[in-house]
Amino acid sequence: MKHSVLIIDDEKTIRDALFFALEDRYNVFSAGTPDEAELVLSENTVDVILLDMKLGLHDGLSVLRHLKTVHTEIEVIVITAYGSIKSSVQAIREGALNYLTKPVDIEELVVFIEKAIQHKTMSGSLLHLQKILDETYSISGIVGHSEIMAATMNKVRKIKDIDSTVLITGESGTGKDLIAKAIHFDGHRKNGKLVIVNCAAIPANLIESELFGYEKGAFTGAEKKHIGKIQLADGGTLFLDEIGELELSLQSKLLRVVEEMKVTPLGGNNCIDVNFRLIAATNKDLEEEVKAGRFREDLFYRLNVITLSLPPLRARKGDVPLLIKYFADKYNQKLGKSVDRIDRKVINALEKYPFPGNIRELENLLERLVALSEDGKIQIEDLPEKYLISPPVVDASECIVFPIGAKMRDIERAAIQKTLEYFNGNRKKTADCLGISERNLHYKLRAYENDIER
Structure with missing residues (x-):
């Protein structure tokens, strides 16, 4: 298929x-005026435009500016008999990919057109990747319609375009x-x-x-200079996970x-001067860590400007069916499967499970479940046994x-002990x-070790 040139x-x-x-x-179109060019562009797909800088009463730079504003995906090569360094620089600044003077060498022009087509193709691929990135990590890509998640995402929308430090708290896996x-990719x-730096995954030394x-x-062992993560985040966002x-x-x-x-x-x-937005996350209660002397109070207050507390999945049961469908679709695509039926009993069981x-x-x-499915269905028999066991029902005693x-610390301590x-x-x-992990329970037992009998 031929590419098109106007x-x-x-x-x-x-x-x-x-x-x-x-x-x-190439498929070649021609126009003598900007209006004729717009007519061609409205009826045809064009990859590259060859633009004369002098179009009668029309200023070529103004036409170029219009083309790059309205038809951003089309590459423009400027051609003129009035070549100068100043005008070529200005044309490039206004969005032209390249610049030629008359009389035009056809072989050179073809090379420029081919480079423009390659650039357009690459730009299109990057835009496609950016679209995937935006859909994956944007606020709209966060799955969940429960009231508690709606409130959380509303708060995210309010803070995404400001530079205040954000502290995200919540259990592991939330x-x-x-x-x-989402804050970064939807923000300014x-x-x-x-x-991203996972503070728990990198050895202390x-x-x-x-x-x-x-x-x-x-x-x-420092045989050459190494740029640190803080400096790499200059102009962007530094996310310190498990701070x-x-x-x-x-x-x-x-x-x-x-x-500073x-x-x-x-x-x-x-x-070295740096400029970044800091987002930190933790599954610990930093206020308790401060009291225990394991976290600096001044750093805690510096981080705790805007706090987002993410609910555990057991607190947003209404989102479980949505998440099941989302992950089933995701792994259908990733694994080349076609699971299109999930037994209602499976959904009911997973809604009851504390996760x-x-x-x-x-x-x-x-x-x-998607990987092991052979008939396009996920049935209750496919669930591991632990997902079929409901939490025990206790009597009033x-x-x-x-x-x-009553203080939350006292309530939590008593609940764990009982x-x-x-x-x-x-x-x-x-x-x-x-509804917590064994690791989290171990951490809480250590925090309450003087108060809980085991």
Whole structure:
């Protein structure tokens, strides 16, 4: 299939000469005025425009500006007898891809046209990738219509275009990273980088050099300069996931960077100016961490400007059917499957399950179910046994009564202790019943170790 070229020139002899020179290679259209050009563009698909800078009474730069505003996907090559460095620079600034002077060398023109077509194709691919990115990580891509999620996303919309620090809290697997990505990719810094650092995944002895970077020779093994994540985030967003895992000494250095917007690489003497938006996330209660001396109070207040508390999946049961369909469709496409029927009993069972692993656990389950499906259906028999067991029903004697105004810490501590007693100290059953992970239960038991009998 031939690509299409539109010649816009007020001299008919030039139009005809270019037409005959190019017609074997391309579908060629011609126009003597901007109005004629618009008519051609309204009726045909054009890849490249060859634009004369002098069109009678029309200014070529004005026409170029209009074309790049209205027909952004079309590449423009400017051709004129009035070539000058100044006018060529101005044409490039206004969006022209290249610039030629008359008389035109046809071989050179063909090379320019081919490069323009390649550029247009590449730009189209990038736009397609950007569309996928936007759909995946935009606010509209967050699945959920429950009241609690609607309120959360409404708050996200309010803060996405401001630079205030955001602290996202919630249990593991609730989608804190997706919210951070939505804020970035829907916000005014979306053209900058989103730099993600998982503070829990990087060894303590490496995270400082990873964040701040280092100069050559800063320490044994530093054979060349390394740009840190903080500097890489300049102009964009720095997302520190699991920030509660940072050691106190590093928290102090991070606070200084956030307050001054300057970073000094390890082994360096000069401060480097940076400009980024900070988003942090944690599954810990940072206020309790501050009280326990494990998190700096000043850093906590610096982070806690805007807080987004993500609900666990068990608190948004109405979203479970939507998420099931979303993940089934996702893995149908990814795995080349065609699961189109999910037994209502499956949905009912999953709505009752507490999902201690939250959305991440549900996604992993759906990937497994889709991958193993052979007949395009997911039935109740396909569910692992643990998803078929409802939390135990306790009688009134096992209930705990709290007065109005009781502290959440006291309520949580008592709930954990009573449930542990009910299951005779079995942590797995206790965690499943409470709808939290065993790891989270272990962390809470450590926090309450002086108050809970085990």
